[in-house]
Amino acid sequence: MPAPDSFRDIQYHFTRHLRDPEHEPAPADVEDRRMAIYRRLLFNNVANFIANAFPVLRSLVDDERWQMMMRDYFRNHQATNPLFPQMPTEFLKYLEQERDAQDDPPWMPELAHYEWLETATAIDPREIDMTGIDADGDLLAGVPVLSPLANPVAYTWPVHQLGPDNLPQVAPEQPTYLVVYRNVEDRVGFMELNPVTARLVDLIQSGDGTGQQHIEQIIGEINHPNPEAVMSGGQQALQRLHQCNILLGTRI
Numbered sequence: 001m002p003a004p005d006s007f008r009d010i011q012y013h014f015t016r017h018l019r020d021p022e023h024e025p026a027p028a029d030v031e032d033r034r035m036a037i038y039r040r041l042l043f044n045n046v047a048n049f050i051a052n053a054f055p056v057l058r059s060l061v062d063d064e065r066w067q068m069m070m071r072d073y074f075r076n077h078q079a080t081n082p083l084f085p086q087m088p089t090e091f092l093k094y095l096e097q098e099r100d101a102q103d104d105p106p107w108m109p110e111l112a113h114y115e116w117l118e119t120a121t122a123i124d125p126r127e128i129d130m131t132g133i134d135a136d137g138d139l140l141a142g143v144p145v146l147s148p149l150a151n152p153v154a155y156t157w158p159v160h161q162l163g164p165d166n167l168p169q170v171a172p173e174q175p176t177y178l179v180v181y182r183n184v185e186d187r188v189g190f191m192e193l194n195p196v197t198a199r200l201v202d203l204i205q206s207g208d209g210t211g212q213q214h215i216e217q218i219i220g221e222i223n224h225p226n227p228e229a230v231m232s233g234g235q236q237a238l239q240r241l242h243q244c245n246i247l248l249g250t251r252i
Contacts, residue, residue: 018042020075046074046087053088054115057108060162065104072099085123092116106169107157114159117151117180122188124149130248137250139238140211144204149182150246152193152201160190183245191244196222196230197237204247211238 016024018039026035047070051058058066077094079087095101095109126148133145155176157168177198180190193201196218203214215234219227241247 043070043074046070049084049087050091053091053119054112056115056162057111060105060111060164060167061108069099088116088119105167106171107159107162107167110155110157111159111162114153114155114178114180117153118188118190121149121151121180121182124182128184128245128248132252133249134252135249137252139242139247139250140215140235142210142250143208144211144214144238144242145248145251146201146205147181147245147248151180152198152205153178153180154198160192179241179246181244181246189244191240191246196233197241200234200237201241201246211235 013027014030026032047067050070050073051066061069073091073094077090077098079090081090092112095112101108128147128149134142155178156171158166158172158176160176160178174195177193177195178190179193179201180188182188199218199221200214203209203217204211207214209217211234212231215231218234219230222230224230238247242249
């Protein structure tokens with residue numbers, strides 16, 4: 001007589017059917033009415049969780065495409081983390097690395113990344129630590145400190161402006177620069193940056209210079225005919241970033 005299936009084999013058989021009921025047969029010894037409960041429960045739980053994690057994306061994708069995408073994700077994606085808070089990360093991996101996106105809106109992956117980044121910033125376990133930082137330091141004369149909860153990003157598409165009445169099919173000439181951040185009151189927000197301020201944030205994030213040194217470097221890079229105006233605008237940008245807790249102060 002053939003050996004009975006191991007419990008692991010039974011589980012794999014059971015879950016293969018739940019993932020892909022159209023192509024994988026259900027266990028023969030389980031009533032289909034009972035299997036239908038599991039099929040609906042698991043799929044709907046995952047689909048609803050993803051929809052809630054990406055509300056703007058869900059609102060901009062028609063129901064038929066969304067259901068097909070959820071089925072494809074549910075059937076094919078091999079998650080590496082079983083925790084529900086990590087499910088948005090798993091879905092983002094699917095969109096960026098696995099999905100055949102030839103028929104999807106061109107802005108879909110970046111919009112998903114933007115919504116994921118907001119969630120990731122909100123649940124980031126780190127806290128703002130002011131050790132070694134002068135919150136009232138001179139941002140020009142001192143070395144500005146970028147918050148660990150500030151995430152500068154550049155997108156091809158204006159993801160923060162997408163909506164039912166704004167669904168571009170051609171990318172704008174200039175990238176969209178944003179900083180998604182969480183402030184000292186644990187509120188998540190974003191700031192749109194112009195290219196000069198985005199470069200300033202990049203220099204602060206990667207270098208040890210003073211605010212004035214960073215702005216002077218930018219003046220040299222863009223060869224601006226009015227250096228005083230760039231310096232004044234850079235100082236104002238430093239202050240705005242500080243007011244939002246994107247910059248915490250200066251290094252002591």
